[in-house]
Amino acid sequence: MSNVLASDTFIEITYLIATALFILSLKWLSSPTTARRGVFAGELGMLLAIAGTLLHHGIVEYKWIFIGLVLGTIIGVPLGEVAMTAVPQRTALSHAFGALCVTLVGTTEFYLRTPGVPRFLMGVLSLEVILGSLTFTGSLMAAGKLQEILPQRPITYKGQNIVNLGLLAIAIVVAGMLVAHPEKTQLFPLIVGIPLLFGVMMIIPIGGADMPTVISLLNSYAGLSAAAMGFVLDSKLLIIAGALDGASGLILSVNMSKAMNRSFSNVLFGAFGQEQTAVAGKQETRPVRSATPEEAAAILAAASKVVIVPGYGMAVAQAQHKVRELYDALTKRGVDVKFGIHPVAGRMPGHMNVLLAEADIPYDKLLDMDDINGDFPQTDVALVIGANDVTNPAARTDTSSPIYGMPILDVDKARTVMVIKRSMAAGFAGIDNPLYYLDKTLMLFGDAKSFVGSIVRELGGGHE
Amino acid sequence: MKLDLLTSLYVFMLAAFIGFEVIRRVSPLLHTPLMSLTNALDAIAVVGAIIMAGQYHAHRATLAKILGTIAIVAATSNIVGGFLITDRMLRMFKPSGPKKP
Numbered sequence: 001m002s003n004v005l006a007s008d009t010f011i012e013i014t015y016l017i018a019t020a021l022f023i024l025s026l027k028w029l030s031s032p033t034t035a036r037r038g039v040f041a042g043e044l045g046m047l048l049a050i051a052g053t054l055l056h057h058g059i060v061e062y063k064w065i066f067i068g069l070v071l072g073t074i075i076g077v078p079l080g081e082v083a084m085t086a087v088p089q090r091t092a093l094s095h096a097f098g099a100l101c102v103t104l105v106g107t108t109e110f111y112l113r114t115p116g117v118p119r120f121l122m123g124v125l126s127l128e129v130i131l132g133s134l135t136f137t138g139s140l141m142a143a144g145k146l147q148e149i150l151p152q153r154p155i156t157y158k159g160q161n162i163v164n165l166g167l168l169a170i171a172i173v174v175a176g177m178l179v180a181h182p183e184k185t186q187l188f189p190l191i192v193g194i195p196l197l198f199g200v201m202m203i204i205p206i207g208g209a210d211m212p213t214v215i216s217l218l219n220s221y222a223g224l225s226a227a228a229m230g231f232v233l234d235s236k237l238l239i240i241a242g243a244l245d246g247a248s249g250l251i252l253s254v255n256m257s258k259a260m261n262r263s264f265s266n267v268l269f270g271a272f273g274q275e276q277t278a279v280a281g282k283q284e285t286r287p288v289r290s291a292t293p294e295e296a297a298a299i300l301a302a303a304s305k306v307v308i309v310p311g312y313g314m315a316v317a318q319a320q321h322k323v324r325e326l327y328d329a330l331t332k333r334g335v336d337v338k339f340g341i342h343p344v345a346g347r348m349p350g351h352m353n354v355l356l357a358e359a360d361i362p363y364d365k366l367l368d369m370d371d372i373n374g375d376f377p378q379t380d381v382a383l384v385i386g387a388n389d390v391t392n393p394a395a396r397t398d399t400s401s402p403i404y405g406m407p408i409l410d411v412d413k414a415r416t417v418m419v420i421k422r423s424m425a426a427g428f429a430g431i432d433n434p435l436y437y438l439d440k441t442l443m444l445f446g447d448a449k450s451f452v453g454s455i456v457r458e459l460g461g462g463h464e
Numbered sequence: 465m466k467l468d469l470l471t472s473l474y475v476f477m478l479a480a481f482i483g484f485e486v487i488r489r490v491s492p493l494l495h496t497p498l499m500s501l502t503n504a505l506d507a508i509a510v511v512g513a514i515i516m517a518g519q520y521h522a523h524r525a526t527l528a529k530i531l532g533t534i535a536i537v538a539a540t541s542n543i544v545g546g547f548l549i550t551d552r553m554l555r556m557f558k559p560s561g562p563k564k565p
Contacts, residue, residue, distance in 0.1 A: 026483075026498075029498055030491065039501065046505070058515060060519065072541045073540055076540060079541060080544060081548065091503065097538040098503060098509065100538045101538040108516055111524050111527060219499055229509055244502060245483075250484075251484065251488060255492075349495035350497070350498070353557075354553050354556070362561070
């Protein structure tokens with residue numbers, strides 16, 4: 001028996017070290033210079049914890065464990081090699097996998113222990129499977145929308161929020177009944193099935209621009225469900241890892257909802273993607289000034305300070321490498337080029353930074369909204385590529401605008417504004433952008449990739 | 465049992481505070497790698513699945529084996545994929561070279 005005790009203590013020690021490494025891993029992620037060390041610490045912690053677990057005296061059969069580990073690796077490697085443009089859907093898919101693991105373990109745990117599950121355990125077990133299963137289907141739906149397998153358009157109907165909240169309420173009531181009477185095992189499938197349905201319903205009204213918030217929120221749910229699993233299995237390591245993940249998702253969700261000027265409770269209760277009241281109808285046909293690539297190139301070449309504002313349109317057009325060529329051509333002429341990045345630009349937090357870093361743009365040129373906004377009054381040219389609502393000055397001035405109060409990039413304060421855009425169609429929010437009618441604004445109509453390419457050719461840059 | 469629960473709640477609370485403090489400091493620049501890294505760390509749930517799939521069960525052993533193995537597959541793919549892509553992304557983040565004074 002003392003052998004068992006010694007091996008259990010050994011396992012606990014590997015878990016303790018793994019926990020410390022996980023916290024260090026996130027701490028080192030705070031700066032790009034130490035971030036890779038953080039990944040290494042995380043890997044080491046993970047390896048230790050798994051190796052320790054494999055020594056667990058209760059394990060009698062290894063065959064299925066190894067089949068699982070090998071299959072997981074076979075699936076995991078290609079998921080680690082996806083293109084940077086596919087990172088949002090990959091992230092959503094990995095939330096789904098994490099939630100699937102938690103839900104399956106929770107379900108098995110229930111059927112192994114029943115009858116006679118203690119009340120408290122039944123409570124956290126319910127939390128685990130409810131959060132796990134809604135995150136599973138919700139994340140699959142989000143991944144499907146991002147991959148464009150499912151229609152990206154938000155689908156809304158009357159009473160949607162009531163239906164959704166009703167579903168969730170039923171699941172919680174059933175969970176309550178199970179806590180009161182843990183012997184009623186026939187109720188258990190309901191607290192898996194209803195949240196599975198809820199997860200689907202929750203994502204149906206979500207449009208593309210809401211994705212950063214939704215992915216963050218699902219991240220948080222996945223973490224909390226793992227923490228609940230830690231309570232069920234009495235594993236401190238799992239509680240801590242889940243709490244860290246939950247905290248991270250929560251911070252990102254709060255950031256995203258702030259950046260979209262939504263109250264956090266509005267986001268929490270799944271009330272995003274509310275019917276966008278069609279204000280587009282009253283759009284007037286005011287004159288805009290447009291320019292050719294030659295004119296744009298001449299203005300850029302004469303500037304001394306340029307800020308490029310990328311949006312999801314740049315990702316769609318795969319224009320990031322052309323943007324890098326533009327960055328190179330301008331930098332070579334001595335122009336100071338920086339990038340202004342809105343927190344919700346793209347489809348997930350930090351999406352634009354990853355795309356631009358992939359295109360070899362130095363990270364110290366990528367500035368967050370709060371850091372760049374003070375620069376616009378001294379900026380000669382603000383070049384907006386595939387972004388719309390996040391540059392709309394109506395958010396600052398027009399109290400009747402649906403996006404009033406949303407923090408924006410103050411591109412209208414630059415001396416000249418150039419906007420690369422396919423057409424005059426309104427952005428995601430369906431709101432007209434007064435920026436386009438300013439005297440200092442030049443519209444560059446065309447595909448982002450080919451337009452930037454033409455500017456680069458005019459500047460005499462291009463493929464090195 | 466009651467004490468265990470209380471200890472676990474303390475652990476959860478402290479970990480949540482540490483999480484908030486540590487993650488608040490992560491620059492928005494790295495929010496995408498942050499999400500993929502926490503996702504990989506979260507897949508530590510694999511330890512629960514491993515014990516479930518490998519342990520001896522008097523009842524419902526097949527259920528535990530099948531669901532446990534699927535859970536291991538799901539979590540392992542997150543561990544492997546999550547660390548791989550996080551490292552790939554972080555390698556791309558480079559500071560400006562000393563080419564310009």
